[in-house]
Amino acid sequence: MTKYCCEDMELYAERDVDDDRGKYVDYDLAERFFSIYAAGSNRYGIHIPYCPFCGSKLPELLVDERWDTILTELGPDYLPDDDNNPPKKELPEEFKTDEWWKKRGL
Numbered sequence: 001m002t003k004y005c006c007e008d009m010e011l012y013a014e015r016d017v018d019d020d021r022g023k024y025v026d027y028d029l030a031e032r033f034f035s036i037y038a039a040g041s042n043r044y045g046i047h048i049p050y051c052p053f054c055g056s057k058l059p060e061l062l063v064d065e066r067w068d069t070i071l072t073e074l075g076p077d078y079l080p081d082d083d084n085n086p087p088k089k090e091l092p093e094e095f096k097t098d099e100w101w102k103k104r105g106l
């Protein structure tokens with residue numbers, strides 16, 4: 001499977017947030033999280049289960065699975081604490097990309 005379902009999704013998801021033409025959708029590789037930006041905001045996205053351009057069903061997001069995997073395999077020092085303070089330890093690179101979920105067959 002390619003990273004994107006269609007050329008339009010690729011075009012808009014890869015666009016930089018500071019692009020004057022506007023950024024409407026985003027793809028977070030590490031959490032497999034496709035989102036669309038609310039009007040007036042190019043910083044906060046709302047999860048979308050289907051592509052707004054071609055209608056394809058997008059892959060399941062992995063927000064909870066990523067956190068559970070980090071907690072189970074590495075421990076709580078790699079996640080923000082209950083007060084949302086930064087983690088005590090630096091996350092391994094695989095958890096910053098799609099490497100972690102591809103390695104686990106998700």
Ligand SMILES: [Zn+2]
Binds near residue numbers: 009051052053
């Ligand atoms: Zn699409």
